[in-house]
Amino acid sequence: MRIAIDLSLCQGYAQCAFLAPDVFKFVGQEALMYVPEPDDSQRQNVLRAAAACPVGAILVDVDDVAGAR
């Protein structure tokens, strides 16, 4: 799976890092790092993180979205 984060939306609430710590990590107080192509075993965690993000900044399966256009 492929994910992306719209960093112009991200407010650093860190729900994603709490729900999918193997995919999203904070470095220092504000720098969010993430795995852009997480293993499919992380799908449930990533979907939970995307649903929990208060600003909808986590985009899941970005290739599928782009391919549908």
Ligand code: SF4
């Ligand atoms: S939950 Fe959303 S707003 Fe919070 S750090 Fe993650 S991507 Fe950013």
